[in-house]
Amino acid sequence: xxxxxxxxxxxxKFLPGVKIDKALDVLPFVGLDIEGIDKDVIRVxxxxxxxxxSSDYGIVRALRGLLGKEMGLPxxxxxxxxxxAVRVDKxxxxxxxxxxxxxxxxxxxxxxxxxxxxxxxxDLHNGIGRRRKKASIGIHNLDAIKFPVKYAxxxxxxxxxxxxxxxxxxxKQILQDTxxxxxxxxxxxxxxxxxxxDSAGTVLSLPPxxxxxxxxxxxxxxxxFVEVTATDKKAADDVLAVIAITLADAGFTIKTVTIVxxxxxxxxxxxxxxxxxDAGYVNDIIGLNLTPKExxxxxxxxxxxxxxxxxxxxxxxxRYRTDITHEIDLAEEVAIGYGIYDIAPxxxxxxxxxxxxxxxxxxxxxxxxxxxxxxxxxxNFSLTSRDVQYALCGRPEAEVLAVDGTKxxxxxxxxxxxxxxxxxxxxRNVHEEYPQRLFxxxxxxxxxxxxxxxxxxxxxxxAHGDAGYTEIKxxxxxxxASGFGMSASTRASEDPxxxxxxxxxxxxxxxxxxxxxxTPLAIDNFKLRVPVAAFEIDLSELxxx
Numbered sequence: 001x002x003x004x005x006x007x008x009x010x011x012x013k014f015l016p017g018v019k020i021d022k023a024l025d026v027l028p029f030v031g032l033d034i035e036g037i038d039k040d041v042i043r044v045x046x047x048x049x050x051x052x053x054s055s056d057y058g059i060v061r062a063l064r065g066l067l068g069k070e071m072g073l074p075x076x077x078x079x080x081x082x083x084x085a086v087r088v089d090k091x092x093x094x095x096x097x098x099x100x101x102x103x104x105x106x107x108x109x110x111x112x113x114x115x116x117x118x119x120x121x122x123d124l125h126n127g128i129g130r131r132r133k134k135a136s137i138g139i140h141n142l143d144a145i146k147f148p149v150k151y152a153x154x155x156x157x158x159x160x161x162x163x164x165x166x167x168x169x170x171x172k173q174i175l176q177d178t179x180x181x182x183x184x185x186x187x188x189x190x191x192x193x194x195x196x197x198d199s200a201g202t203v204l205s206l207p208p209x210x211x212x213x214x215x216x217x218x219x220x221x222x223x224x225f226v227e228v229t230a231t232d233k234k235a236a237d238d239v240l241a242v243i244a245i246t247l248a249d250a251g252f253t254i255k256t257v258t259i260v261x262x263x264x265x266x267x268x269x270x271x272x273x274x275x276x277x278d279a280g281y282v283n284d285i286i287g288l289n290l291t292p293k294e295x296x297x298x299x300x301x302x303x304x305x306x307x308x309x310x311x312x313x314x315x316x317x318x319r320y321r322t323d324i325t326h327e328i329d330l331a332e333e334v335a336i337g338y339g340i341y342d343i344a345p346x347x348x349x350x351x352x353x354x355x356x357x358x359x360x361x362x363x364x365x366x367x368x369x370x371x372x373x374x375x376x377x378x379x380n381f382s383l384t385s386r387d388v389q390y391a392l393c394g395r396p397e398a399e400v401l402a403v404d405g406t407k408x409x410x411x412x413x414x415x416x417x418x419x420x421x422x423x424x425x426x427x428r429n430v431h432e433e434y435p436q437r438l439f440x441x442x443x444x445x446x447x448x449x450x451x452x453x454x455x456x457x458x459x460x461x462x463a464h465g466d467a468g469y470t471e472i473k474x475x476x477x478x479x480x481a482s483g484f485g486m487s488a489s490t491r492a493s494e495d496p497x498x499x500x501x502x503x504x505x506x507x508x509x510x511x512x513x514x515x516x517x518x519t520p521l522a523i524d525n526f527k528l529r530v531p532v533a534a535f536e537i538d539l540s541e542l543x544x545x
Contacts, residue, residue, distance in 0.1 A: 136208030
């Protein structure tokens, strides 16, 4: 989780008349955690879904609401157009197609404010920007720039002095020789690289890698130019909205910049949006009985605006609150504004009580039996790699249930067997001591007569120098006997995952599973160094679930 360093001196300055202990008591109820206090600095941990908490300005903004110092939307609006422009060249469309910007004027910076802006920049890079892949930020000394600015591409021989550098370097050298270039160079592929230059040809930025040193920000700066380049327009707008409100809180006057990209667009767009919610829904979610008027009051303490009409409450959400997208989010804000510490627990009014479902009882019996046999439970995803489920095990790809347009090859198919996942777990623990014995209870997925069927399975695996059919069969029989009071027999069978002649079907009055010694092919593919034996039982079939 990201952490913001909040200086106690700044907190006192921003919250006059509020005791520090009181502010610290309220922090957790805004959704923040105090990681620690070092001398005069409080380390505050926040959830990445609240990018407006990426600086102490955002944290103080929320505290003012809960402490009753300021209510409703923060008093902020863009002060018109700056008259500055960014001209976008068509060549960036295949590289990093979007750019937005703002001008911040007539502000004052000190060392601590610059530290906050740098920390906010990196947190936004890592959060909304997805480690600069979706969006990256450049903050510049506006007075060092000759407008209009141009967003275009350059080849690897283009040279400039990178931020904090002492001499010119080519883009190729920056990517190879600088720490930032090596860290983020994989995000750019060439032969053309996106660059932002001013009308004098000075390089402001090589997004998403590094800024130029010519526009470096220091405490003497009074005017700032902020640009955000991105592969996703919404991500760019979200980032710029957070920066705009933060710089406004820091005392700057925010003005728009014209983006000329075939058409003209003024950024940032700070228009709020409206979401409506029913008072009954809010009360059902948080367990209170608030009137619409009381809900409006709670929302205003959460730094939102709202008005009630009958049982409906229409909330005005500021642009920087990117985390609020649904009615459930408004219910959470009502709870925060009401005071989570004021919500008293009460007993449910239902005269009935719950009890464990039959399936859970069966699973508990399995766990008790398997842990009693000295096995550790493994938990794996239902979505897995096609290679793990089939190719590495030597299993044929029949009736594969694959994800359409998967973003990761690690999660591309629904598994039809648990044993491959256990083999993968073993492969990730080859450095641990043997013997290793694992089991898993999980769902498998199968296509039957044109529809997808989900079935509960249990699988167990043993890996060590003497692992074999006899040991794993004893474990299987002990599970059935102690867990379900059943017995089972085995008959010779074949399965591509198991060695031929050392594989059997597990049967009661019908086949319910497979048992055997894992093939050398699978053992080698998973880079295991010892023999492995396993069984898998269809619990849905065994127990008619």
